[in-house]
Amino acid sequence: MPKVYIETMGCQMNKSDTERMLGMLSHLGYDETKEPKEADLLMVNTCSIRQLSEDKAFSLIGTWGKWKKENRPHIKIGFCGCVAQQKAENTFKRAHYVDFVLGTHKIYSLPEIIKRINNGERVCECTETNATEDEKAKDFEINRVKSVNAWIPITEGCNNFCTYCIVPYTRGRERSRAPELIIKEAKDALSQGFKEITLLGQNVDSYGKDFKDKNYRLADLLRELNSIEGKFRIRFVTSYPTDITDSLIETAKELDKVCEYFHIPMQSGNSEVLKKMNRRYDRETYGKIVAKVRKMVPDVTITSDFIAGFPGETEEQFQDTLSAIDEFELDYSNTAAYSPREKTIAAKWTDKYIPEDIKTERLARLNDKVKENCLKSNKKYIGRELEVLIEGFENHKGKNIITGRTRNNKIVHIPSDTDRTGEFLNVKITGCKTWYLNGELVDNNINL
């Protein structure tokens, strides 16, 4: 059987695309291998959010190109994902050994592409399309990574055009997937033993805005998913702050399977910078949204994303980001130094670029602030009893532990000599570190 190796970079959306591609390839008789040297087909699913990631992808295919030239002429090399969508045919100029380039809009052309490259063709499939690929996707099973959580994309693309972001150029305009396909995917995953469904999209809370034939939004989808029988959890990421409606918050609060967790990227704590980023809210509006979610959903965890060193950002404006994390009591935040991306508006403001050393220093202070708040947030749970879905069994610093997540997405470490992966367990929180809670089992009967 031929073997395929896929290196996946970047976000969950890419990981989900990889699972779909592996599903298609298994229909063609390919077996997945984790060892690139064993593979007949080598693919990289690229991410274009930061230059570093793009450089890594080219360096990786460079290595594979050498293998092909030196002693493995039969291997085929595929360049896929967001960078592929952007570079298209130009990829061949930079990496002549690549057999196919596959953009984010055309992943369901993969079986056809494989046939063509095996006939000696070189293929580039990157044409932008605003249609969802659901119809074609129906024929393929998804080859999910073994885990307790199944990622299910519900929207693709984005219409927001934040001035720093490449996503609208690589993933296209926003398209919502049909509810019946999402529900079918969820049922399939649950029947395979998955215990958690995470709905995925650049802006999940604008799900359904583009439906012409029905008034059906994220809250409706959550209700339908919640009514599927059995014990499991539902999450959704990422929320655009001003698209979070009262009805969505109420639904999230009311439905028993929907977890108390919102990921609401703020990006900067300063209103002027937010305007330059083309975000559709200011500091005050963001604060009101977070306060509303906290008031309506008890015990909710709210996480965010921030960029340090956006072009023109002053030290004072950066200080507003640090103070926002405190003021809005953000439980955890992903952080990054600004990285200019070709085609985006902010990348053209070269005279406003912040020097690398200042960006690095701001990012370090931002990370310290995130750590401080994460620890503060974790301390609130000491002494409480929480339901934990166990995700793994490992040896941590010489002790056997099981690890899992609470409904509000806190990681918990629990001593155990038995693997309890996939079980819902009651855990008493006994302490915490910056990134996780420590707990002990109090009652194991939640599954019954």
Ligand code: SF4
């Ligand atoms: S909302 Fe902004 S940051 Fe998020 S994907 Fe869309 S353009 Fe990018």
